[in-house]
Amino acid sequence: MKMPTATLSPVTAKDVARELDLSQPTVSRILSGDAGHRASEATRKRVLETAERMGYQPNAVARSLRHGRTNVIGVHTNHNYDVRNDFLGTIVGALQCACGAYHLDLMLHNSLGSPAETMFGKLRDGRIDGLILHAGSDDPLVEILGRSPLPVVAVADSLPGFPAVTCDDASGMEQLLGLLWERGHRNFAFLAPRVWLPSVEKRQKAFEAELERRGVRAQSRRIIPIDFEQAAPALDELTKTAPIAACCWNDRAAYNLLRECQARGVRVPEQVAVTGFDGFRDDQLPARELVTVKCPWEDVAAEALRQLVELIELRQKKQAPPPPEEVRLPVTVLDGDTI
Amino acid sequence: MKMPTATLSPVTAKDVARELDLSQPTVSRILSGDAGHRASEATRKRVLETAERMGYQPNAVARSLRHGRTNVIGVHTNHNYDVRNDFLGTIVGALQCACGAYHLDLMLHNSLGSPAETMFGKLRDGRIDGLILHAGSDDPLVEILGRSPLPVVAVADSLPGFPAVTCDDASGMEQLLGLLWERGHRNFAFLAPRVWLPSVEKRQKAFEAELERRGVRAQSRRIIPIDFEQAAPALDELTKTAPIAACCWNDRAAYNLLRECQARGVRVPEQVAVTGFDGFRDDQLPARELVTVKCPWEDVAAEALRQLVELIELRQKKQAPPPPEEVRLPVTVLDGDTI
DNA sequence: TTGTAGGCGTTATCAA
DNA sequence: TTGATAACGCCTACAA
Numbered sequence: 093m094k095m096p097t098a099t100l101s102p103v104t105a106k107d108v109a110r111e112l113d114l115s116q117p118t119v120s121r122i123l124s125g126d127a128g129h130r131a132s133e134a135t136r137k138r139v140l141e142t143a144e145r146m147g148y149q150p151n152a153v154a155r156s157l158r159h160g161r162t163n164v165i166g167v168h169t170n171h172n173y174d175v176r177n178d179f180l181g182t183i184v185g186a187l188q189c190a191c192g193a194y195h196l197d198l199m200l201h202n203s204l205g206s207p208a209e210t211m212f213g214k215l216r217d218g219r220i221d222g223l224i225l226h227a228g229s230d231d232p233l234v235e236i237l238g239r240s241p242l243p244v245v246a247v248a249d250s251l252p253g254f255p256a257v258t259c260d261d262a263s264g265m266e267q268l269l270g271l272l273w274e275r276g277h278r279n280f281a282f283l284a285p286r287v288w289l290p291s292v293e294k295r296q297k298a299f300e301a302e303l304e305r306r307g308v309r310a311q312s313r314r315i316i317p318i319d320f321e322q323a324a325p326a327l328d329e330l331t332k333t334a335p336i337a338a339c340c341w342n343d344r345a346a347y348n349l350l351r352e353c354q355a356r357g358v359r360v361p362e363q364v365a366v367t368g369f370d371g372f373r374d375d376q377l378p379a380r381e382l383v384t385v386k387c388p389w390e391d392v393a394a395e396a397l398r399q400l401v402e403l404i405e406l407r408q409k410k411q412a413p414p415p416p417e418e419v420r421l422p423v424t425v426l427d428g429d430t431i
Numbered sequence: 432m433k434m435p436t437a438t439l440s441p442v443t444a445k446d447v448a449r450e451l452d453l454s455q456p457t458v459s460r461i462l463s464g465d466a467g468h469r470a471s472e473a474t475r476k477r478v479l480e481t482a483e484r485m486g487y488q489p490n491a492v493a494r495s496l497r498h499g500r501t502n503v504i505g506v507h508t509n510h511n512y513d514v515r516n517d518f519l520g521t522i523v524g525a526l527q528c529a530c531g532a533y534h535l536d537l538m539l540h541n542s543l544g545s546p547a548e549t550m551f552g553k554l555r556d557g558r559i560d561g562l563i564l565h566a567g568s569d570d571p572l573v574e575i576l577g578r579s580p581l582p583v584v585a586v587a588d589s590l591p592g593f594p595a596v597t598c599d600d601a602s603g604m605e606q607l608l609g610l611l612w613e614r615g616h617r618n619f620a621f622l623a624p625r626v627w628l629p630s631v632e633k634r635q636k637a638f639e640a641e642l643e644r645r646g647v648r649a650q651s652r653r654i655i656p657i658d659f660e661q662a663a664p665a666l667d668e669l670t671k672t673a674p675i676a677a678c679c680w681n682d683r684a685a686y687n688l689l690r691e692c693q694a695r696g697v698r699v700p701e702q703v704a705v706t707g708f709d710g711f712r713d714d715q716l717p718a719r720e721l722v723t724v725k726c727p728w729e730d731v732a733a734e735a736l737r738q739l740v741e742l743i744e745l746r747q748k749k750q751a752p753p754p755p756e757e758v759r760l761p762v763t764v765l766d767g768d769t770i
Numbered sequence: 771t772t773g774t775a776g777g778c779g780t781t782a783t784c785a786a
Numbered sequence: 787t788t789g790a791t792a793a794c795g796c797c798t799a800c801a802a
Contacts, residue, residue, distance in 0.1 A: 157490075373715075460788090
């Protein structure tokens with residue numbers, strides 16, 4: 093059996109055709125399995141064999157140009173994190189798995205450092221068929237993308253004008269507060285990042301509304317702004333009015349706070365009870381089982397991809413997309429030993 | 432200021448040219464900044480303005496076809512994990528950051544489920560300029576890739592025929608054993624996965640050689656095979672000859688073992704001391720500070736990318752690549768409380 | 771059953 | 787300074 097030898101330039105359909113004294117389209121038809129159009133069994137066989145022998149591989153770039161479709165979808169976030177971030181990693185990982193079923197590949201656009209305009213250019217330069225987007229609605233990119241024909245589905249945070257797949261943040265916060273209430277907590281704080289995110293806003297709104305509903309006065313349901321996930325500096329303010337339940341906007345912030353409590357000898361949960369949000373408890377043997385809200389990010393990614401594929405199909409058929417809707421997936425509370 | 436309106440099909444250079452009664456190549460020359468070839472200042476200005484107004488964005492697919500270069504590099508692993516895996520996540524995250532400097536984008540090829548042949552096809556279909564590969568040398572893909580002109584750099588595990596960037600596994604194991612020795616340990620086990628990986632083999636070889644050098648008899652330096660990262664079932668065998676130092680092939684396996692010790696009330700480190708490998712200690716407040724070897728995976732990724740870019744440049748200039756070499760980066764031991 | 775012609779959008783080479 | 791032409795590799799319509 094002959095092995096295809098290492099070639100410097102890839103073998104094209106034209107090369108195969110020349111080898112067999114056939115026309116290039118004939119070769120192309122046979123190799124791309126053009127149903128309907130039949131070829132003689134003899135040529136078919138010769139072509140298949142020769143292509144195999146020469147190591148022919150259709151050029152996907154040329155195909156994309158021809159079809160106006162690349163079978164690649166992009167993932168972009170305007171937050172300055174990469175795939176090592178729990179959230180983005182989970183989304184991308186789940187997308188990676190889900191892509192297989194659709195015969196799609198995944199492209200990561202490195203936002204890091206590029207201005208919105210540049211980013212926008214890269215997103216609509218024809219290399220991706222659609223985009224999974226995670227951004228704050230204050231990102232200029234959002235408005236520009238809204239005017240472009242590129243199919244976009246937002247995840248985690250809804251964006252005006254795009255279909256979105258999110259978690260039921262409000263319900264999660266209500267469930268969390270319900271559990272805290274049961275355990276006897278009556279003094280609360282919500283640790284919110286200064287960056288503005290719809291999902292966090294929903295958590296915060298639910299925090300205020302649910303506690304008001306339960307008759308908690310404003311001074312016992314404070315909002316404490318923190319720098320992104322840096323919850324440690326907030327501990328001083330928390331202990332002043334201890335005992336208190338500190339509801340962190342996400343798990344990282346909660347772990348940060350827990351570490352600070354440990355370092356300063358603040359007792360958890362007696363003085364400060366701590367909760368997270370997202371459900372990224374991993375198997376690295378945490379000292380405490382963080383009480384948190386389990387968000388089904390894998391399902392979010394899968395559903396977002398499903399919707400995106402649908403949008404891409406519609407666009408291919410030049411049909412108008414349906415009006416954008418937000419799909420909210422249900423969440424549950426994970427109990428632990430930090431409240 | 433006029434906004435480009437939402438169009439169904441993207442604006443091409445031809446559209447811009449028609450708008451201005453110019454030829455398409457003229458527009459293209461001006462917009463792609465053809466140095467040397469100059470255009471009149473008047474037309475240049477008209478073209479730039481009109482392109483901006485119409486929302487023109489050069490099609491990257493067409494460009495790629497023309498240039499034979501996509502400015503995308505691929506990442507592939509034949510192990511069944513996605514970006515949520517510590518190792519792959521760290522590599523991909525670091526690549527994502529490093530790509531910016533080279534104006535490259537990253538493509539994730541979902542290996543999950545596709546046979547090597549299919550995978551190989553996707554890797555050489557012209558959509559990527561080069562590949563960062565992590566695979567066992569038993570993967571059929573490796574041999575096929577070796578005969579293809581696609582630039583490839585292996586990470587973490589060296590592969591015959593490719594340049595590789597790895598960590599100094601042997602040195603890491605020696606340092607680890609040195610520390611264990613200092614702390615008085617004289618009975619050891621290496622928990623190795625059944626899957627065969629060059630890096631693990633190096634760790635194992637160093638384990639045996641270093642202990643032999645220190646005069647430890649064979650029965651006190653056993654190799655215990657485990658299923659990938661499932662170290663828990665090995666605990667029975669470990670406790671039989673306690674006290675013992677269990678050197679796990681990676682951090683996950685070590686955390687698994689720690690959890691099992693906790694569950695069964697086995698005292699760490701008195702009965703069983705535990706070490707990991709890789710250095711993926713994160714900030715989620717672990718109950719124990721795992722003693723492990725810190726591998727500079729970020730640097731591995733950055734160096735691999737650097738080499739890959741070099742190979743791509745060479746290939747572009749149709750020059751032969753240098754003979755493949757393995758670059759081994761130094762590692763250090765992270766001390767903790769598990770030994 | 772097969773070949774010819776044309777075009778996807780871009781860039782490079784020439785000639786005007 | 788600009789325009790015509792060709793090519794990258796592929797696929798589709800149509801003609802033979």
